[in-house]
Amino acid sequence: MPIPVENVGSLPRPLVLQKMLAACDNGEASYDQLFEAQNEACKDSVKRMEEVGQTCVTDGEQRASSFATYPLVDTLGGSGLADNLAFDGQCFAIFEDGHHRQLPRLKSGPFRYRNYAADFLKLSKPFSRLPLKQAVIAPSMLYLLYPLEGSIEGYTREQFLDDLVDECEKDIRKCFEAGAVRVSIDFTEGRLALKNDPTNPWTGHGLLDTFINLNNRVLDRFSWEERKNIGIHTCPGGDCDSVHSMEVDYSDLFPSLFKINAGYFLIQCASEPDKEKVYKLCGKYSRDEQVVFIGVINPLHPRLETAEEVCDALVSAAKYVPKHRLGATDDCGFSPFSIDLKPKHGGPDIARDLAFKKMRARCDGAKMASAKLGI
Numbered sequence: 001m002p003i004p005v006e007n008v009g010s011l012p013r014p015l016v017l018q019k020m021l022a023a024c025d026n027g028e029a030s031y032d033q034l035f036e037a038q039n040e041a042c043k044d045s046v047k048r049m050e051e052v053g054q055t056c057v058t059d060g061e062q063r064a065s066s067f068a069t070y071p072l073v074d075t076l077g078g079s080g081l082a083d084n085l086a087f088d089g090q091c092f093a094i095f096e097d098g099h100h101r102q103l104p105r106l107k108s109g110p111f112r113y114r115n116y117a118a119d120f121l122k123l124s125k126p127f128s129r130l131p132l133k134q135a136v137i138a139p140s141m142l143y144l145l146y147p148l149e150g151s152i153e154g155y156t157r158e159q160f161l162d163d164l165v166d167e168c169e170k171d172i173r174k175c176f177e178a179g180a181v182r183v184s185i186d187f188t189e190g191r192l193a194l195k196n197d198p199t200n201p202w203t204g205h206g207l208l209d210t211f212i213n214l215n216n217r218v219l220d221r222f223s224w225e226e227r228k229n230i231g232i233h234t235c236p237g238g239d240c241d242s243v244h245s246m247e248v249d250y251s252d253l254f255p256s257l258f259k260i261n262a263g264y265f266l267i268q269c270a271s272e273p274d275k276e277k278v279y280k281l282c283g284k285y286s287r288d289e290q291v292v293f294i295g296v297i298n299p300l301h302p303r304l305e306t307a308e309e310v311c312d313a314l315v316s317a318a319k320y321v322p323k324h325r326l327g328a329t330d331d332c333g334f335s336p337f338s339i340d341l342k343p344k345h346g347g348p349d350i351a352r353d354l355a356f357k358k359m360r361a362r363c364d365g366a367k368m369a370s371a372k373l374g375i
Contacts (some may be wrong), residue, residue: 009135010333025077053363109155118174133182140211181238235268238332283320293327309366317325
Protein backbone atom coordinates (compact mmCIF):
# COMPACT_ATOMS: atom_id res chain seq x y z
CA MET A 1 0.00 0.00 0.00
CA PRO A 2 1.48 3.45 -0.91
CA ILE A 3 2.44 5.86 1.86
CA PRO A 4 -0.81 7.48 3.05
CA VAL A 5 -1.14 11.27 3.15
CA GLU A 6 -3.29 13.21 5.59
CA ASN A 7 -3.60 16.90 6.38
CA VAL A 8 -3.89 17.96 10.00
CA GLY A 9 -7.03 20.02 9.45
CA SER A 10 -7.18 23.79 9.17
CA LEU A 11 -6.57 26.16 6.28
CA PRO A 12 -6.21 29.96 6.32
CA ARG A 13 -9.64 31.57 6.13
CA PRO A 14 -9.95 33.92 3.14
CA LEU A 15 -9.69 37.59 4.06
CA VAL A 16 -13.31 38.10 2.99
CA LEU A 17 -14.38 35.47 5.53
CA GLN A 18 -12.26 37.00 8.28
CA LYS A 19 -13.85 40.38 7.60
CA MET A 20 -17.29 38.79 7.70
CA LEU A 21 -16.51 37.22 11.07
CA ALA A 22 -15.58 40.65 12.43
CA ALA A 23 -18.71 42.19 10.92
CA CYS A 24 -20.90 39.52 12.48
CA ASP A 25 -19.33 40.03 15.91
CA ASN A 26 -19.83 43.78 15.57
CA GLY A 27 -23.48 43.42 14.60
CA GLU A 28 -22.81 44.67 11.07
CA ALA A 29 -23.64 41.37 9.34
CA SER A 30 -26.17 38.62 9.98
CA TYR A 31 -25.44 35.02 10.87
CA ASP A 32 -26.94 34.02 7.51
CA GLN A 33 -24.35 36.16 5.73
CA LEU A 34 -21.57 34.58 7.80
CA PHE A 35 -22.91 31.10 7.09
CA GLU A 36 -22.84 31.74 3.35
CA ALA A 37 -19.27 33.05 3.49
CA GLN A 38 -18.22 29.97 5.46
CA ASN A 39 -20.03 27.74 2.99
CA GLU A 40 -18.16 29.22 0.04
CA ALA A 41 -14.83 28.84 1.82
CA CYS A 42 -15.62 25.20 2.65
CA LYS A 43 -16.57 24.41 -0.96
CA ASP A 44 -13.33 25.98 -2.15
CA SER A 45 -11.29 24.04 0.43
CA VAL A 46 -12.72 20.67 -0.55
CA LYS A 47 -12.48 21.31 -4.30
CA ARG A 48 -8.87 22.42 -4.18
CA MET A 49 -7.82 19.56 -1.89
CA GLU A 50 -9.27 17.12 -4.38
CA GLU A 51 -7.40 18.85 -7.21
CA VAL A 52 -3.98 18.55 -5.56
CA GLY A 53 -4.27 14.82 -4.97
CA GLN A 54 -5.61 14.45 -1.42
CA THR A 55 -7.27 11.06 -1.07
CA CYS A 56 -9.05 12.13 2.12
CA VAL A 57 -10.13 15.75 2.47
CA THR A 58 -11.43 18.27 5.02
CA ASP A 59 -13.25 21.57 4.77
CA GLY A 60 -10.27 23.35 6.30
CA GLU A 61 -12.18 24.10 9.53
CA GLN A 62 -13.65 27.20 7.88
CA ARG A 63 -16.71 27.10 10.18
CA ALA A 64 -14.75 26.66 13.45
CA SER A 65 -13.84 29.55 15.74
CA SER A 66 -10.57 27.72 16.36
CA PHE A 67 -9.28 24.19 16.76
CA ALA A 68 -9.60 24.61 20.54
CA THR A 69 -12.73 26.69 21.07
CA TYR A 70 -15.20 25.35 18.48
CA PRO A 71 -17.16 23.39 21.14
CA LEU A 72 -17.51 26.49 23.31
CA VAL A 73 -18.19 29.51 21.13
CA ASP A 74 -19.33 30.28 17.59
CA THR A 75 -16.69 32.91 16.77
CA LEU A 76 -13.37 34.02 18.25
CA GLY A 77 -15.06 37.35 18.94
CA GLY A 78 -17.28 35.62 21.48
CA SER A 79 -20.61 35.13 19.73
CA GLY A 80 -22.51 32.24 21.26
CA LEU A 81 -20.57 31.86 24.50
CA ALA A 82 -22.61 29.76 26.94
CA ASP A 83 -24.01 31.35 30.12
CA ASN A 84 -21.84 29.15 32.36
CA LEU A 85 -18.63 30.32 30.66
CA ALA A 86 -16.76 33.63 31.09
CA PHE A 87 -14.15 35.23 28.82
CA ASP A 88 -11.50 35.62 31.54
CA GLY A 89 -10.14 32.08 31.42
CA GLN A 90 -6.71 30.51 31.39
CA CYS A 91 -4.15 31.84 28.92
CA PHE A 92 -3.58 28.72 26.86
CA ALA A 93 -0.38 29.71 25.04
CA ILE A 94 2.06 32.59 24.69
CA PHE A 95 3.69 32.54 21.27
CA GLU A 96 7.24 33.48 20.28
CA ASP A 97 6.09 36.73 18.68
CA GLY A 98 4.49 37.80 21.98
CA HIS A 99 0.79 37.29 21.24
CA HIS A 100 -1.30 34.89 23.27
CA ARG A 101 -4.51 32.88 23.03
CA GLN A 102 -6.97 32.56 25.88
CA LEU A 103 -9.60 30.00 26.80
CA PRO A 104 -12.94 30.75 28.48
CA ARG A 105 -13.43 29.97 32.17
CA LEU A 106 -16.05 27.55 33.42
CA LYS A 107 -18.23 29.20 36.08
CA SER A 108 -20.67 26.40 36.86
CA GLY A 109 -21.68 22.91 35.79
CA PRO A 110 -22.64 20.87 34.03
CA PHE A 111 -20.13 21.11 31.20
CA ARG A 112 -21.60 20.59 27.74
CA TYR A 113 -20.45 21.33 24.20
CA ARG A 114 -22.25 24.04 22.26
CA ASN A 115 -21.01 22.73 18.91
CA TYR A 116 -19.74 19.32 17.86
CA ALA A 117 -17.20 18.85 15.09
CA ALA A 118 -19.71 16.61 13.32
CA ASP A 119 -22.00 19.66 12.94
CA PHE A 120 -19.42 21.14 10.56
CA LEU A 121 -18.73 17.82 8.84
CA LYS A 122 -22.39 17.28 7.99
CA LEU A 123 -22.58 20.65 6.28
CA SER A 124 -19.47 20.07 4.16
CA LYS A 125 -19.89 16.39 3.31
CA PRO A 126 -22.09 17.08 0.25
CA PHE A 127 -19.25 19.12 -1.30
CA SER A 128 -16.87 16.18 -1.72
CA ARG A 129 -16.73 13.03 -3.79
CA LEU A 130 -13.90 11.73 -1.57
CA PRO A 131 -13.77 10.46 2.02
CA LEU A 132 -13.58 13.15 4.69
CA LYS A 133 -11.64 13.31 7.93
CA GLN A 134 -12.41 15.54 10.88
CA ALA A 135 -10.21 17.02 13.60
CA VAL A 136 -11.47 17.36 17.17
CA ILE A 137 -10.08 18.99 20.29
CA ALA A 138 -8.43 16.92 23.02
CA PRO A 139 -10.02 16.67 26.46
CA SER A 140 -6.67 17.79 27.87
CA MET A 141 -7.06 21.24 26.30
CA LEU A 142 -10.54 21.63 27.75
CA TYR A 143 -9.22 20.45 31.14
CA LEU A 144 -7.87 24.01 31.45
CA LEU A 145 -11.42 25.43 31.60
CA TYR A 146 -11.71 24.36 35.24
CA PRO A 147 -9.69 26.35 37.82
CA LEU A 148 -6.30 24.73 38.37
CA GLU A 149 -6.49 25.61 42.04
CA GLY A 150 -9.70 25.59 44.05
CA SER A 151 -13.06 24.40 42.81
CA ILE A 152 -16.42 25.48 41.44
CA GLU A 153 -19.17 25.55 44.03
CA GLY A 154 -21.57 22.68 43.49
CA TYR A 155 -19.49 21.15 40.71
CA THR A 156 -16.40 19.16 41.64
CA ARG A 157 -13.41 18.55 39.40
CA GLU A 158 -14.36 14.87 39.28
CA GLN A 159 -17.85 15.73 38.03
CA PHE A 160 -16.34 18.04 35.44
CA LEU A 161 -13.92 15.37 34.21
CA ASP A 162 -16.72 12.82 33.92
CA ASP A 163 -18.74 15.28 31.83
CA LEU A 164 -15.67 16.24 29.79
CA VAL A 165 -14.85 12.64 28.90
CA ASP A 166 -18.48 12.00 27.96
CA GLU A 167 -18.54 15.05 25.67
CA CYS A 168 -15.22 14.23 24.01
CA GLU A 169 -16.33 10.67 23.33
CA LYS A 170 -19.60 12.01 21.92
CA ASP A 171 -17.68 14.45 19.69
CA ILE A 172 -15.66 11.63 18.12
CA ARG A 173 -18.56 9.20 17.78
CA LYS A 174 -20.76 11.82 16.13
CA CYS A 175 -18.00 12.43 13.55
CA PHE A 176 -17.91 8.77 12.59
CA GLU A 177 -21.70 8.62 12.54
CA ALA A 178 -21.72 11.65 10.20
CA GLY A 179 -19.45 9.84 7.76
CA ALA A 180 -15.87 10.71 8.74
CA VAL A 181 -13.43 7.95 7.87
CA ARG A 182 -10.72 9.37 10.16
CA VAL A 183 -10.79 11.54 13.27
CA SER A 184 -7.65 13.19 14.64
CA ILE A 185 -7.32 14.75 18.09
CA ASP A 186 -5.37 18.01 18.38
CA PHE A 187 -2.91 17.68 21.28
CA THR A 188 -0.64 20.71 20.96
CA GLU A 189 -0.80 21.21 24.74
CA GLY A 190 1.27 18.05 25.21
CA ARG A 191 4.55 19.71 24.24
CA LEU A 192 3.55 22.95 25.95
CA ALA A 193 2.95 21.09 29.23
CA LEU A 194 6.69 20.48 29.43
CA LYS A 195 7.72 24.10 28.88
CA ASN A 196 7.31 25.34 32.48
CA ASP A 197 6.90 28.96 31.42
CA PRO A 198 6.75 31.30 34.47
CA THR A 199 4.68 33.79 32.46
CA ASN A 200 2.06 31.10 31.79
CA PRO A 201 1.53 29.39 35.17
CA TRP A 202 -0.43 26.31 34.08
CA THR A 203 2.66 24.99 32.30
CA GLY A 204 4.40 24.63 35.67
CA HIS A 205 1.80 22.25 37.10
CA GLY A 206 3.37 19.07 35.68
CA LEU A 207 0.22 18.15 33.78
CA LEU A 208 1.61 15.93 31.00
CA ASP A 209 0.76 12.62 32.72
CA THR A 210 -2.66 14.00 33.64
CA PHE A 211 -3.20 14.92 29.99
CA ILE A 212 -2.06 11.51 28.72
CA ASN A 213 -4.35 9.68 31.14
CA LEU A 214 -7.29 11.92 30.29
CA ASN A 215 -6.90 11.27 26.57
CA ASN A 216 -6.75 7.55 27.28
CA ARG A 217 -9.95 7.75 29.35
CA VAL A 218 -11.67 8.85 26.14
CA LEU A 219 -9.87 6.48 23.76
CA ASP A 220 -10.37 3.45 26.00
CA ARG A 221 -14.10 3.77 25.33
CA PHE A 222 -13.43 2.76 21.71
CA SER A 223 -12.51 -0.66 20.35
CA TRP A 224 -9.12 -1.22 18.76
CA GLU A 225 -10.77 -1.39 15.35
CA GLU A 226 -12.26 2.05 15.97
CA ARG A 227 -9.00 3.45 17.34
CA LYS A 228 -7.14 2.51 14.15
CA ASN A 229 -8.87 5.53 12.62
CA ILE A 230 -8.41 7.86 15.59
CA GLY A 231 -5.18 9.86 15.58
CA ILE A 232 -3.24 12.21 17.85
CA HIS A 233 -1.56 15.34 16.52
CA THR A 234 1.39 16.96 18.29
CA CYS A 235 3.27 20.15 17.44
CA PRO A 236 4.82 23.26 19.08
CA GLY A 237 1.79 25.33 18.12
CA GLY A 238 1.04 27.30 15.00
CA ASP A 239 -0.70 30.68 14.97
CA CYS A 240 0.04 33.91 13.13
CA ASP A 241 3.13 32.15 11.73
CA SER A 242 4.51 31.69 15.26
CA VAL A 243 5.00 28.78 17.71
CA HIS A 244 4.77 28.38 21.48
CA SER A 245 7.00 25.47 22.53
CA MET A 246 9.62 24.65 19.89
CA GLU A 247 12.35 24.59 22.55
CA VAL A 248 10.79 21.56 24.26
CA ASP A 249 12.73 18.47 23.16
CA TYR A 250 10.75 15.57 21.72
CA SER A 251 12.98 13.26 23.77
CA ASP A 252 11.03 14.45 26.79
CA LEU A 253 7.58 14.14 25.16
CA PHE A 254 7.65 10.96 23.07
CA PRO A 255 8.02 8.36 25.87
CA SER A 256 4.67 9.59 27.20
CA LEU A 257 3.03 10.57 23.90
CA PHE A 258 3.08 7.10 22.39
CA LYS A 259 1.40 5.70 25.51
CA ILE A 260 -1.78 7.29 24.21
CA ASN A 261 -3.89 4.45 22.84
CA ALA A 262 -4.45 5.98 19.42
CA GLY A 263 -4.08 4.15 16.13
CA TYR A 264 -1.97 6.81 14.45
CA PHE A 265 0.03 9.94 15.18
CA LEU A 266 0.61 13.16 13.21
CA ILE A 267 4.07 14.43 14.18
CA GLN A 268 5.44 17.91 13.46
CA CYS A 269 8.91 17.44 11.99
CA ALA A 270 9.56 19.55 8.87
CA SER A 271 10.39 22.61 10.98
CA GLU A 272 12.61 20.67 13.40
CA PRO A 273 16.35 21.49 13.26
CA ASP A 274 17.29 17.79 13.59
CA LYS A 275 14.76 15.78 11.61
CA GLU A 276 16.65 12.50 11.79
CA LYS A 277 16.54 12.65 15.58
CA VAL A 278 12.73 12.88 15.37
CA TYR A 279 12.59 9.90 12.98
CA LYS A 280 14.69 7.86 15.40
CA LEU A 281 12.50 8.80 18.36
CA CYS A 282 9.35 7.88 16.43
CA GLY A 283 10.85 4.50 15.61
CA LYS A 284 11.96 3.94 19.19
CA TYR A 285 8.77 4.88 21.03
CA SER A 286 5.88 4.16 18.63
CA ARG A 287 4.25 0.79 19.12
CA ASP A 288 3.97 -1.93 16.48
CA GLU A 289 0.31 -1.19 15.79
CA GLN A 290 0.71 2.61 15.57
CA VAL A 291 1.07 4.43 12.23
CA VAL A 292 3.34 7.50 12.29
CA PHE A 293 2.57 10.37 9.91
CA ILE A 294 5.74 12.45 9.59
CA GLY A 295 5.39 16.21 9.08
CA VAL A 296 7.04 16.98 5.75
CA ILE A 297 5.49 20.44 5.18
CA ASN A 298 5.97 23.58 7.30
CA PRO A 299 2.71 25.61 7.23
CA LEU A 300 4.30 28.53 9.10
CA HIS A 301 6.92 29.34 6.48
CA PRO A 302 6.17 30.73 3.00
CA ARG A 303 8.89 28.67 1.35
CA LEU A 304 7.38 26.00 -0.92
CA GLU A 305 8.78 22.54 -0.35
CA THR A 306 9.47 20.39 -3.41
CA ALA A 307 8.12 16.91 -4.01
CA GLU A 308 11.73 15.70 -4.10
CA GLU A 309 12.36 17.08 -0.62
CA VAL A 310 9.23 15.39 0.68
CA CYS A 311 10.33 12.14 -0.91
CA ASP A 312 13.80 12.34 0.62
CA ALA A 313 12.35 13.03 4.08
CA LEU A 314 10.05 10.00 3.92
CA VAL A 315 12.78 7.71 2.63
CA SER A 316 15.00 8.85 5.51
CA ALA A 317 12.19 8.33 8.03
CA ALA A 318 11.66 4.80 6.69
CA LYS A 319 15.09 3.86 8.07
CA TYR A 320 13.56 4.08 11.55
CA VAL A 321 9.79 3.77 11.14
CA PRO A 322 8.73 0.60 9.28
CA LYS A 323 7.40 1.61 5.87
CA HIS A 324 4.06 -0.11 6.47
CA ARG A 325 3.59 2.25 9.47
CA LEU A 326 4.74 5.43 7.74
CA GLY A 327 2.57 8.33 6.57
CA ALA A 328 3.03 11.93 5.38
CA THR A 329 1.39 15.00 6.89
CA ASP A 330 1.91 18.70 7.62
CA ASP A 331 3.54 20.00 10.79
CA CYS A 332 0.34 21.68 11.96
CA GLY A 333 -2.93 23.03 10.73
CA PHE A 334 -2.23 25.86 8.30
CA SER A 335 -4.29 28.29 10.39
CA PRO A 336 -5.78 26.84 13.60
CA PHE A 337 -7.48 30.10 14.63
CA SER A 338 -10.13 31.69 12.40
CA ILE A 339 -8.64 35.18 12.71
CA ASP A 340 -5.07 34.92 11.41
CA LEU A 341 -3.54 37.42 9.00
CA LYS A 342 -0.49 35.19 8.29
CA PRO A 343 2.07 38.01 8.62
CA LYS A 344 5.10 36.14 7.24
CA HIS A 345 3.11 35.18 4.15
CA GLY A 346 1.84 38.65 3.31
CA GLY A 347 -1.79 37.86 4.08
CA PRO A 348 -4.27 34.99 4.46
CA ASP A 349 -5.20 34.78 0.76
CA ILE A 350 -1.56 34.36 -0.25
CA ALA A 351 -1.07 31.79 2.51
CA ARG A 352 -4.21 29.93 1.45
CA ASP A 353 -3.06 29.61 -2.18
CA LEU A 354 0.36 28.46 -1.02
CA ALA A 355 -1.16 25.86 1.31
CA PHE A 356 -2.61 23.94 -1.63
CA LYS A 357 0.71 24.05 -3.48
CA LYS A 358 2.38 22.64 -0.38
CA MET A 359 -0.26 19.90 -0.19
CA ARG A 360 0.43 18.98 -3.81
CA ALA A 361 4.15 18.69 -3.04
CA ARG A 362 3.29 16.42 -0.10
CA CYS A 363 1.02 14.20 -2.19
CA ASP A 364 3.47 13.99 -5.11
CA GLY A 365 6.43 13.43 -2.79
CA ALA A 366 4.66 10.59 -0.98
CA LYS A 367 4.03 8.88 -4.32
CA MET A 368 7.71 9.24 -5.24
CA ALA A 369 8.80 7.84 -1.86
CA SER A 370 6.38 4.93 -2.19
CA ALA A 371 7.95 4.02 -5.53
CA LYS A 372 11.48 4.28 -4.11
CA LEU A 373 10.56 2.12 -1.13
CA GLY A 374 8.74 -0.42 -3.28
CA ILE A 375 5.34 -0.05 -1.66
